[in-house]
Amino acid sequence: MPMSGIVHSGTTLRTPPTPPGSPRAGTVGAQRAGPRRRARLAGDVAGVAPAALLYTFLLVAPAAVALLLSFFSWNGVSAFRWAGLANWDRLFHDGGAAHSLLLTIVVTAVSWFLQTVLSMAAGLTTARPTKVNSALSALYVLPLLISTAGIGLIWESLLAPSLGGMAFLAGTFHLGILNKDWLGDPSIVLYVITVIVAWQFVPFYTLLYRTARQQVPRTLYEAAAIDGATGFQAFRHVTLPQLRNTIASSSVLVVIGTLTYFDMFFLLTDGGPGTSSRVLSLDMYNEAFSSTDFGYASVLTIVLVLIGISAGAVLLKVARFSASARAHGGE
Amino acid sequence: MAGNQPPTMIVSSGGGTLKQYVQAGKVEPLETALSAYPGWQSKFLAASFGDVTVNGKIYGIPVLGSQPALMFYSKPIFSKLHLSPPATWDQFLADCATIKKAGYIPLALGNAQGWPGLIWEEMLVDRLGGPSVMDSIVNGQSAQWDNPAFTEANTMIQQLVKDGYFQPGYSAVDYSNGEPNALMYTNKAAMQLQLNFLYSQMQTQDASYISQGHLGWFAFPSVPGGTGNVNDEAGNVGQYALITSQTPASVRKMAAEFLATMMPSASYTKAMLGFDEVPLTTAAGAQLANTPDTSFTKFTYNLVAKAPAYQLSWDAALPPSDATTLLANLENVFVLKGSPQQFSSAMRAAG
Numbered sequence: 164m165p166m167s168g169i170v171h172s173g174t175t176l177r178t179p180p181t182p183p184g185s186p187r188a189g190t191v192g193a194q195r196a197g198p199r200r201r202a203r204l205a206g207d208v209a210g211v212a213p214a215a216l217l218y219t220f221l222l223v224a225p226a227a228v229a230l231l232l233s234f235f236s237w238n239g240v241s242a243f244r245w246a247g248l249a250n251w252d253r254l255f256h257d258g259g260a261a262h263s264l265l266l267t268i269v270v271t272a273v274s275w276f277l278q279t280v281l282s283m284a285a286g287l288t289t290a291r292p293t294k295v296n297s298a299l300s301a302l303y304v305l306p307l308l309i310s311t312a313g314i315g316l317i318w319e320s321l322l323a324p325s326l327g328g329m330a331f332l333a334g335t336f337h338l339g340i341l342n343k344d345w346l347g348d349p350s351i352v353l354y355v356i357t358v359i360v361a362w363q364f365v366p367f368y369t370l371l372y373r374t375a376r377q378q379v380p381r382t383l384y385e386a387a388a389i390d391g392a393t394g395f396q397a398f399r400h401v402t403l404p405q406l407r408n409t410i411a412s413s414s415v416l417v418v419i420g421t422l423t424y425f426d427m428f429f430l431l432t433d434g435g436p437g438t439s440s441r442v443l444s445l446d447m448y449n450e451a452f453s454s455t456d457f458g459y460a461s462v463l464t465i466v467l468v469l470i471g472i473s474a475g476a477v478l479l480k481v482a483r484f485s486a487s488a489r490a491h492g493g494e
Numbered sequence: 495m496a497g498n499q500p501p502t503m504i505v506s507s508g509g510g511t512l513k514q515y516v517q518a519g520k521v522e523p524l525e526t527a528l529s530a531y532p533g534w535q536s537k538f539l540a541a542s543f544g545d546v547t548v549n550g551k552i553y554g555i556p557v558l559g560s561q562p563a564l565m566f567y568s569k570p571i572f573s574k575l576h577l578s579p580p581a582t583w584d585q586f587l588a589d590c591a592t593i594k595k596a597g598y599i600p601l602a603l604g605n606a607q608g609w610p611g612l613i614w615e616e617m618l619v620d621r622l623g624g625p626s627v628m629d630s631i632v633n634g635q636s637a638q639w640d641n642p643a644f645t646e647a648n649t650m651i652q653q654l655v656k657d658g659y660f661q662p663g664y665s666a667v668d669y670s671n672g673e674p675n676a677l678m679y680t681n682k683a684a685m686q687l688q689l690n691f692l693y694s695q696m697q698t699q700d701a702s703y704i705s706q707g708h709l710g711w712f713a714f715p716s717v718p719g720g721t722g723n724v725n726d727e728a729g730n731v732g733q734y735a736l737i738t739s740q741t742p743a744s745v746r747k748m749a750a751e752f753l754a755t756m757m758p759s760a761s762y763t764k765a766m767l768g769f770d771e772v773p774l775t776t777a778a779g780a781q782l783a784n785t786p787d788t789s790f791t792k793f794t795y796n797l798v799a800k801a802p803a804y805q806l807s808w809d810a811a812l813p814p815s816d817a818t819t820l821l822a823n824l825e826n827v828f829v830l831k832g833s834p835q836q837f838s839s840a841m842r843a844a845g
Contacts, residue, residue, distance in 0.1 A: 324663020
């Protein structure tokens with residue numbers, strides 16, 4: 164009933180204002196503020212409603228359906244058959260899913276390190292507004308303009324073993340080190356894709372770090388210089404603490420983004436050779452759309468969502484904790 | 495289909511997916527609708543209906559050509575090295591050794607998707623153990639994954655890998671990107687095991703390779719000691735039209751009659767032959783001489799018409815979940831990541 168508060172608001176105004184601190188202030192205040200609060204609430208609800216509706220239908224509802232589906236056996240054409248906990252039980256005996264989870268964790272950890280270090284380095288070195296830096300920054304942004312499908316195709320043809328760009332370089336300039344089976348060697352394929360993913364996303368985080376660095380007050384560096392800080396010390400005691408929030412948010416984005424990242428793996432190897440690059444998101448996709456086992460795929464989906472949410476929560480908590488520790492003088 | 499609003503007809507290769515449809519009551523057997531056309535099946539080749547027959551009832555009619563597996567080879571490389579198409583596995587291995595020694599790639603392969611490697615497995619297991627090995631697995635006897643035909647076939651495949659007969663990086667190459675064929679028309683690779691569609695793809699990729707007579711072909715060699723027939727085939731047996739159950743009976747009858755009369759007709763057969771397809775119709779036999787690529791079409795048609803057993807590609811024959819597992823495990827065999835024994839035990843555990 165969003166309008167009711169407004170209708171009643173006229174009557175409440177008749178009560179004379181009571182000075183704060185008087186014994187009746189509490190009750191009268193409550194009488195006055197109640198409808199107003201309700202009115203504000205109504206406004207809030209109306210404001211939030213469109214987003215809440217979208218969120219409900221595009222996120223909560225599908226998640227609920229996935230949860231429901233995880234208790235059924237369904238192949239896309241059959242009737243829904245109640246499976247109880249069978250799908251969930253399978254999760255704990257599924258070596259394939261465990262393998263995929265491990266790959267996902269490795270990719271996420273390596274991605275976090277690689278993307279954070281590279282984008283921080285690129286962002287900080289191009290932060291000073293000179294002509295060269297502006298040109299460099301424009302160059303860095305280029306990968307952001309290419310769709311994932313485009314990037315996948317470009318790298319696939321660059322890395323094609325016999326007729327690809329790398330093979331050409333290796334042959335022409337006798338660079339044996341480039342003559343690798345980049346996407347076909349089970350021992351390196353996961354890292355090759357991780358690097359390509361970094362190539363795709365580092366530009367975005369570079370942008371974040373560059374802007375964050377530009378917002379650090381110059382006085383802090385001047386103070387550090389007066390105290391005789393070296394370049395590294397200034398980085399350690401001024402830049403890093405000032406970038407704390409940027410590091411936290413970029414870390415959350417990298418980690419959650421990588422946990423659920425699917426496109427590049429699907430495009431470049433489809434999880435192969437064998438299962439060497441079959442990360443959990445791809446495993447889920449395969450269970451659903453290749454094996455047509457939608458019940459078990461839903462189990463994997465929920466596992467992935469839970470891991471993503473917990474990882475995000477933990478990261479934010481850590482970032483907030485260390486921020487407040489710093490506010491209280493701890494470092 | 496999943497949305498429960500199927501069209502009147504759907505196209506399928508039969509096998510495991512069809513079984514799912516039948517179990518869910520989504521498609522109709524054709525006998526009733528075609529009661530007015532007795533003997534309609536006889537206008538198609540014998541191999542046509544095995545993969546669309548469930549519980550003794552036929553559910554599909556071939557609408558597109560068959561896609562049998564065969565070995566393609568480079569005539570320039572073979573003639574330069576004084577080789578002729580090998581008839582046995584031992585000759586084949588000897589030829590591979592000669593080709594490799596001369597600096598060429600013996601075998602082109604694009605195995606990123608797993609199915610091109612599966613053709614090797616299908617042909618070798620059939621040559622070694624006959625069609626009954628896979629047939630019994632398709633019928634639910636997963637213990638057959640331990641059949642020695644699998645271990646032997648996988649050992650032979652891994653020997654080809656260890657000898658370096660496939661081009662470097664074959665496991666990451668997507669066949670559809672054209673690289674395996676390019677290795678042939680750029681005179682780098684000598685042979686490629688593939689389904690017959692390689693021919694028409696080669697025609698768009700490098701028509702001159704075919705017009706100059708450089709592309710040769712032969713049937714998969716026999717394997718000494720194996721119990722399978724040397725004329726057995728594997729591949730995509732057919733593409734079938736299935737008729738969905740939700741269609742009203744009168745429309746179903748109309749659709750079935752249209753398919754049963756139009757698909758085996760001489761005119762439709764002629765049109766298919768014009769695209770280098772291999773029609774599964776008996777009418778094709780008389781028309782083979784008048785096709786744009788007569789010698790190739792004749793060869794592939796006879797592969798299909800004369801095969802004592804013609805196996806549907808296993809990734810289509812098996813239920814979809816087993817097919818996915820099979821392709822992943824076989825890719826592991828091809829990159830020496832899993833031993834033949836591991837392949838068998840992993841497949842048995844999955845089935």
